[in-house]
Amino acid sequence: MTTNEPVLRISGLSIAFRSGGELVTAVDDVSIDVAAGETVAIVGESGSGKSTTAAAINRLLPENGVITAGSIRFEGREITELGENELVKLRGAGIGLVPQDPMSNLNPLMRVGEQIGEALEVHGYGTGDAVRARVVELLELVGIPDPEQRSRQYPHEFSGGMRQRALIAMGLACQPRLLIADEPTSALDVTVQRRILDQLDQLTGEMGTAVFLITHDLALAAERADRIVVMFRGSIVETGTSQEVLENPKHEYTKQLLAAAPSLASRREPLPIRGGDVDARPLVEVTELRKEFHLRSPKAGEPATFTAVDGVSFTIPRGKTVSIVGESGSGKSTTANLVLGLEQLTSGRIAFDGTDLTKLKRRELFAFRRRVQPVFQNPYASLDPRYTVEESIAEPLKVHRIGNAASRRKRVAELLEQVALPVAMASRLPHELSGGQRQRVAIARALALEPELVVLDEAVSALDVLVQAQILELLAGLQARLGLSYLFISHDLAVVRMISDEVHVMQRGRIVESGTPEQIFDDPQNPYTRELLAAIPGAALAS
Structure with a gap:
């Protein structure tokens, strides 16, 4: 590598995918340089081509993906010409990778x-x-x-x-010279996110490691990257320093991204009050909830159980959004699974519409599942890879014997439109969709039965800001129109502020602070809550 050559130089890169005997262009004439010790963030909505560009660097495109033009040089070596043995040596040692999906990239x-x-x-x-x-x-x-x-x-x-x-x-x-980080912290709470990103910064400073950061989080890009590259429909539409892009965006798409990004200055718009009588009794009442897990091989002298949820109590009013925030392992997702009836509680009580869930018989439990629907965190694991989009969304309708084939097809088309997906996508399989598109399909499926309660476990964490804004607006509109209740599990505090009526902060299985968004975000009382708020990236985006 010559002295002046960057660690990574992408020149005129074009990538296409074979589909139905044709080549469909996904990346068109992209050029990016990343110098030693530099962090370059690639920002864009789901399907913009940012992850496809990253996959090409390591030559890890899907089988139907092909580089049709251009060059990728790492430390002066042309990646597109390397044999498989050379690539194996390069991956991990020279070029490190943090992929987006933690489930499909770890051997179970x-x-x-x-x-x-x-x-x-x-x-x-x-x-x-x-x-x-x-x-x-x-x-x-x-x-x-x-x-x-x-x-x-x-x-x-x-x-x-x-x-x-x-x-x-x-x-x-292996302390790589280039680290490709594809949405590396999308599943992480803000405190751990800050620790990880601080470590990446330390690597960059001490070893000259270059970081190629793929993200839909503009706040994170603004805080962590030296330069930002904005991609839209496979092409680069804007590039510049973080300050230049944030303070003086040139392209209309960049302006839209900035306008859609949530911040801690966000406020929830009051929902219109639905007509008719409103039942004052909460839809869900959780009382002194406790969940213990048995450890596989406890050490001598250590307890044989782990308490994931410890004495948690809260209510979910009808037509309202209750959010639970906290770092990974705080017990918030376990709490959600208990409310869904997917885990058996150790002690305590969960009442849905006045009925104790532990006392439901099999037929009553089936009816309960129609009234409560989940949207899980992982868009890759929540869809059956053998089902088309239409089959996935229609599945709950078939299970509950609602409608016929024609009416279900019509309902699927309505739901796809609601979550901003084209109806033509109904015939596609999950592997043909981006992560954000898969999550939108999962949300559409959850809404198919028009439930009373939707439990959303990190449901928008995989979405770019434009689609995230659409989904949050959709959820608010559905809530106003149908009187839906939401249990919203998230580590994204800006989103929580935007959507919530009430917020509970969890730490180590316990609720340590509760209140309205204004109380929690403007006047936090607990040191842990203050720590969470202090760790949020992107002060540059706050208004």
């Missing part, structure tokens, strides 16, 4: 520590005890508590945020 049959250790051994970073010690060090580095014990666990024993942290540890393991 291998312990987490073994998977990180495998990367170290492949690239000659030792064996045996030396590798195990380095694995524990890496897990501790990315904020996983009790890293030695956790290294012996399987991916399904980790929360979504912890799985993402394990992938980050894997990407950093």
Whole structure:
């Protein structure tokens, strides 16, 4: 590599996908340089081509993807001409990768520590005890508590945020000169996000590591990147320093992104009051909820159970949005699963419309599931890969024997329109969709039965800001029109402020503070709440 050549130089890159015998262009004439020690953020909506560009750098495009033009040079070497053996040596050691989806990128049959250790051994970073010690060090580095014990666990024993942290540890393991980070912190709470990004900054400073950051989070890009590249429909429409792009955007699309980004200055618009009598009794009443999990192999002298939820109480009024925030492992997703009836509580009570969930018989439980629908965090795992979009959305209608084939098809078309997807997408399979598009399909499926309560577990964390704004507006509109209630689980405090009527802050299984968004965000009382608020990136976007 010559002295003046950047670590990564992408020149005139075009990428297409084979579909139905034709080549469909996904990336068109893209050129990006990333210098040693520089962080370049690629920002754009889902389907803009940003992740496809990143995949091409490591030559990890899907089988139907092909580079049709251009050059990708890493430290002076032309990536497009390397053989498979050379690519294997390069991946991990020269170019590290933190992929977007923590579920499909971790082997469910291998312990987490073994998977990180495998990367170290492949690239000659030792064996045996030396590798195990380095694995524990890496897990501790990315904020996983009790890293030695956790290294012996399987991916399904980790929360979504912890799985993402394990992938980050894997990407950093061999101290690469270039790190491709594809939405690396989308599953993480703000405190761990800050710790991870601080570590990336430290790598950049100490080792000259270049970072190619893919994100839909403009606030994060503004705070962390030296330069921002904005992509739209496969092309670069704007590039510049973070300050230039944020303070003086030139392209109309960049202006739309900035306008749609939520901030802590956001306020919820009051919803119109629905006519008719309103039942004053809460739809959901949670009282002294407790959930314990049995540990697989507790150490001598340690408890055999782990308390994930400890004495939690709250209500969800009809037609309102109640949000639970907290860092990964705080118990917020476990609480959501208990409300959904997907986990059995250890003690306490959950009443839905006045009825104790633990006392429901099988037929009553089936009826309950029609009235309560989930939207989960992971858009990759929540859709059956064998089902088309239409089949996925229509499935709950078929299960509950609603309508015939024609009426269900019409309902699917209505739902796709509601979540800003073209009706033509109904025939596609999940692997043909971006992460954000998959999440919109999952939301459409949850709305199919017109439930009374929707439990949204990080439901907009995978969405770019424009689609996120559309979905939040859609949820608010549906709530006003249908009187829906929402239990909203999130680590994105700006979104929580925008959508919530009441907020509960969870830490280590307990609610440590509750109040209206104004009380929580303007006058936080608990030190942990103040810590969460202080860790939020993107002061540049606050109004």
